[in-house]
Amino acid sequence: MAHATTPGRVPMASHAHAKRNGAERRPPAEAIDFGPLADWVGFYLRLAQSASFQAFARATEEVDLRPGRFSVLLLIGRNPGISQTALSRANGRDKSTLTPALNDLERRGLIVRTRVASDRRSYQLSLTRSGEAMLRRLTACAERHDHNLDRIIGKRDRARFLQILRKLVAELG
Numbered sequence: 001m002a003h004a005t006t007p008g009r010v011p012m013a014s015h016a017h018a019k020r021n022g023a024e025r026r027p028p029a030e031a032i033d034f035g036p037l038a039d040w041v042g043f044y045l046r047l048a049q050s051a052s053f054q055a056f057a058r059a060t061e062e063v064d065l066r067p068g069r070f071s072v073l074l075l076i077g078r079n080p081g082i083s084q085t086a087l088s089r090a091n092g093r094d095k096s097t098l099t100p101a102l103n104d105l106e107r108r109g110l111i112v113r114t115r116v117a118s119d120r121r122s123y124q125l126s127l128t129r130s131g132e133a134m135l136r137r138l139t140a141c142a143e144r145h146d147h148n149l150d151r152i153i154g155k156r157d158r159a160r161f162l163q164i165l166r167k168l169v170a171e172l173g
Helices: 015-020 035-039 041-059 068-078 084-091 095-107 129-153 155-172
Strands: 009-011 031-033 111-116 119-127
Touching: 041 129, 068 084, 068 095, 068 119, 068 129, 084 095, 084 119, 095 111, 119 129, 129 155
Parallel strands: none
Antiparallel strands: 009 031, 111 119
8 A cells, every 4th residue: 555655655565574474575675656556456456366376376386286277177177078168268268378278287197188079179178087186185275275365355355355356357357
């Protein structure tokens, strides 16, 4: 949040604060002039998404799978036979960025792609047994991460926060 005395200036997180939160993310406190960014929701959505993704990456270090693969595995696991096109839409990812993720998951033996008989250009996706096991491990990490987000957001504000995020996705997507 901007200082009342200096519009557009946002103090960076202190070194001590970063250490208390388990990582050294920024140098000692500096005032950065963010200008109008200091009050723009979109800017903070991007920072929050990045911070959440980095925290989830730390929570999944022992799994040896990039955290962005979790939602892909989860959606395939919950929707066996889902097409790549439907998965792309559901995950909010362009097919060109989804394809390398699917190639990686297939190479690791976590998913299988089966050609659709009626449309040889399309594939159905499903998890392998290894994929199901990986999904269980990642789900445990995601649950711990989500509990930490709940701690930050607060139980009282969680439902409203999700409602606002869903509204943004629906109206901007």
